[in-house]
Amino acid sequence: MSSAAELSGSSAEPGQTADRPYPQGIPEATVARLPVYLRALYSLAERGVATVASDELAQATGVNSAKLRKDLSHLGSYGIRGVGYDVEYLVYQVSRALGLTQSWPIVIVGAGNLGRALANYGGFITRGFRIEAVLDSDPTLVGGQLGGVAIRHVSELESIVKGHGIAIGVIAVPASGAQAVCDRLVAVGVTSILNFAPLVLNVPEGVDVRKVDLSIELQILAFHAQRRVAERYGQATDQAAAEV
Ligand code: NAI
Secondary structure (H helix, E strand, C coil), X not given: CCCCCHHXXXXXXXXXXCCCCCCCCCCHHHHHHXXXXXXXXXXXXXXXXXXXXXXXXXXXXXXXHHHHHHHHHCCCECCECCCEEEHHHHXXXXXXXXXXXXXXXXXXXXXXXXXXXXXXXXXXXXXXXXXXXXXXXXXXXXXXXXXXXXXXXXXXXXXXXXXXXXXXXXXXXXHHHHHHHHHHHHHCCCCEEEECCCCCCCXXXXXXXXXXXXXXHHHHHHHHHHHHHXXXXXXXXXXXXXXX
16 A cells, blocks of 8 residues: 555546645634544555545445545545545545655654553554654653653653654543643644544644543443333333333
């Protein structure tokens, strides 16, 4: 499979417009769906699928196909009637819209269970991210290797961020230390933060924070599971009542 960077030289295919910026901008809701399309497209590309119909892509992503076509039209991608979208070119277009045709340097702060799992995950590199540094305050961890990157002491945060032009900071420390880490990242110029710690970070205007909370996702799943059980139970009691 080609990476986004390798695809950056692609030229426009028939039925798709040439490279151009997004004159009307891309709606925020569309931006939120683009990574979902990208994940499905990577999976198609990995299976050697060359073209995909909007209906198939819609099904693979759980997005209604009219909405998907509209989303992709914001990128100047319209597909070809009866053929669909060229998968590799669409990977390039979505990657370009998300700013992934360049590689983004990341720092992970916190080399505990979560930081280690993130640093050892090899998938970021093919998706446009490169882990430049992993930092921790525990001197017994400093000097160890994680996913090919040495763990450095968090006291080096400022010099590492400046030296590597870090664009994105990932916070994987306990909640008690997260705001202080965030403040240091922001003070040294990081404007994009992915926060795993269970607290709401205070940041100045112009800094984007994304919070990841797996327990919220599990709670949503629990809600749906509970509803399905209630529906099944309701059907069973309705049936029993009808049989009486
Ligand atoms: P952990 O205790 O295994 O690791 C935390 C690491 O942070 C330790 O190595 C510690 O030395 C380091 N640390 C503490 N204060 C620091 C500071 N000021 N600067 C630099 N390093 C510091 O914890 P784990 O399991 O890796 O979790 C990390 C964070 O992620 C916690 O806040 C936890 O609640 C959160 N978490 C969030 C999840 C989610 O779904 N959002 C899932 C799992 C964990």
